[in-house]
Amino acid sequence: MIAAGRAALAGARVVLLEKNSRPGAKLLLTGGGRCNFTNVHLPARMMADRYGPNGKFFISALTRFDADAAIAFFAEHDIPSKIEDRGRVFPCSDRAEDVLNALLGFLKKNNVAIMTGVAISAFARQNARIEKVIATSGEAIIADNYILATGGKSYTVTGSTGDGYRWLEELGHSVIAPAPALCAILTEGPTAGYLQGLSLKDLPVAAFKEGKKIAGSVGDLLFTGNGLSGPAVYDISYAVGKNLPGEVTVSIDLFPLHDRRETDRILVELLSSNGKKLLRSVLGKLLPGRLVPVALRAWSIDEGKQVGAVTREERHKIVDFLKNLIFKVAGLADLDKATVTAGGVSLDEVDSKTMRSKIIDNLFFAGEILDLNGPTGGFNLQICWSTGMAAGEAAGNTGE
Numbered sequence: 216m217i218a219a220g221r222a223a224l225a226g227a228r229v230v231l232l233e234k235n236s237r238p239g240a241k242l243l244l245t246g247g248g249r250c251n252f253t254n255v256h257l258p259a260r261m262m263a264d265r266y267g268p269n270g271k272f273f274i275s276a277l278t279r280f281d282a283d284a285a286i287a288f289f290a291e292h293d294i295p296s297k298i299e300d301r302g303r304v305f306p307c308s309d310r311a312e313d314v315l316n317a318l319l320g321f322l323k324k325n326n327v328a329i330m331t332g333v334a335i336s337a338f339a340r341q342n343a344r345i346e347k348v349i350a351t352s353g354e355a356i357i358a359d360n361y362i363l364a365t366g367g368k369s370y371t372v373t374g375s376t377g378d379g380y381r382w383l384e385e386l387g388h389s390v391i392a393p394a395p396a397l398c399a400i401l402t403e404g405p406t407a408g409y410l411q412g413l414s415l416k417d418l419p420v421a422a423f424k425e426g427k428k429i430a431g432s433v434g435d436l437l438f439t440g441n442g443l444s445g446p447a448v449y450d451i452s453y454a455v456g457k458n459l460p461g462e463v464t465v466s467i468d469l470f471p472l473h474d475r476r477e478t479d480r481i482l483v484e485l486l487s488s489n490g491k492k493l494l495r496s497v498l499g500k501l502l503p504g505r506l507v508p509v510a511l512r513a514w515s516i517d518e519g520k521q522v523g524a525v526t527r528e529e530r531h532k533i534v535d536f537l538k539n540l541i542f543k544v545a546g547l548a549d550l551d552k553a554t555v556t557a558g559g560v561s562l563d564e565v566d567s568k569t570m571r572s573k574i575i576d577n578l579f580f581a582g583e584i585l586d587l588n589g590p591t592g593g594f595n596l597q598i599c600w601s602t603g604m605a606a607g608e609a610a611g612n613t614g615e
């Protein structure tokens with residue numbers, strides 16, 4: 216939508232082809248229906264680092280249309296915004312629907328024709344150019360330039376069924392294999408199951424492969440029936456997936472305000488001043504109640520043990536649990552359940568200023584189809600705005 220509107224603004228006659236009955240089905244789900252549409256935690260250049268090694272590709276488009284530009288764009292389209300924790304930006308109305316309507320208004324204002332219910336089935340190529348796209352109905356649509364923005368391959372119910380990947384391969388592009396990003400992590404053993412439904416706020420979470428840290432994040436997390444979920448877990452999931460199969464663990468720091476020595480000191484004080492009490496009730500002062508029986512089970516400590524009988528070795532186990540609760544990773548949630556699909560068109564084959572294909576002269580890219588993904592917090596929609604503006608501007612200036 217951004218790319219189509221921007222191309223029209225540059226003077227092109229534009230038609231947006233969408234297989235659903237209206238564009239933006241996934242956008243309506245974003246931010247739990249509130250649409251966390253960008254992030255202002257960091258200036259653009261530093262923000263690019265949050266996209267990992269491929270962030271370098273993104274710098275040009277991001278600095279030309281950054282988070283402030285996205286906020287200004289939506290403000291111009293009657294969507295004032297507010298900033299929440301960790302720089303997350305939402306519309307003041309808390310309605311993704313309003314963001315979608317603003318985009319539809321942008322298209323209307325710039326006379327973009329929208330053809331809905333049109334599923335494209337193939338791209339016809341002649342030498343290094345797209346000649347036409349063909350719909351499943353057999354209808355051909357002919358243009359000077361084409362912008363491919365079919366998204367990823369997750370939440371397929373919204374229309375993002377990965378069609379673009381197939382066309383790209385047929386057109387001679389390399390596609391980095393689609394993989395889940397920002398998704399739940401499945402864990403071994405029963406512990407996550409015992410804690411199903413328990414959510415914890417603002418905790419450091421880290422992933423390790425054979426003892427070496429591969430990712431870390433701080434944020435909220437949730438125990439599911441078979442693993443871990445929530446923003447902090449989503450943020451490390453891509454790195455976890457890249458390191459599977461293999462011995463990967465996730466560690467949660469349940470006592471983040473104190474290091475191990477201080478935690479031990481606090482525990483010594485607490486135990487010595489509560490000698491006659493049951494360990495389980497004293498632990499309830501340090502841990503959310505539902506974690507206490509899990510902790511006791513993990514250390515094979517009797518539920519009825521008195522604080523005074525806790526050994527030094529047991530105290531060290533408690534510190535371990537508080538500072539480094541470890542889960543062995545069994546895998547990632549299905550690609551379809553991932554918030555974002557990692558992988559996509561290889562960035563080596565795309566011009567970072569214009570989003571133009573280096574293989575097909577009149578093909579451009581925008582959004583999740585690119586091999587670019589970021590953490591939670593509005594970083595992924597910012598990819599759509601920045602690359603959409605870059606692709607729309609370039610395609611609109613060079614075609615009809």
Ligand SMILES: Cc1cc2nc3c(=O)[nH]c(=O)nc-3n(C[C@H](O)[C@H](O)[C@H](O)COP(=O)(O)OP(=O)(O)OC[C@H]3O[C@@H](n4cnc5c(N)ncnc54)[C@H](O)[C@@H]3O)c2cc1C
Nearest residue numbers: 234241245246251334335365366374375582583593595596
């Ligand atoms: C539950 C959920 C919550 C999210 N929350 C956030 C958030 O708060 N903040 C954030 O930054 N990101 C969020 N994201 C990620 C963000 O929604 C996506 O990165 C973004 O929607 C990608 O936009 P896109 O335009 O590239 O692709 P999409 O939004 O997937 O759109 C692609 C469009 O192409 C159409 N299409 C596909 N194939 C064809 C075809 N053959 N013919 C015609 N049309 C076709 C589809 O129907 C679809 O409408 C969330 C994602 C999910 C699933």
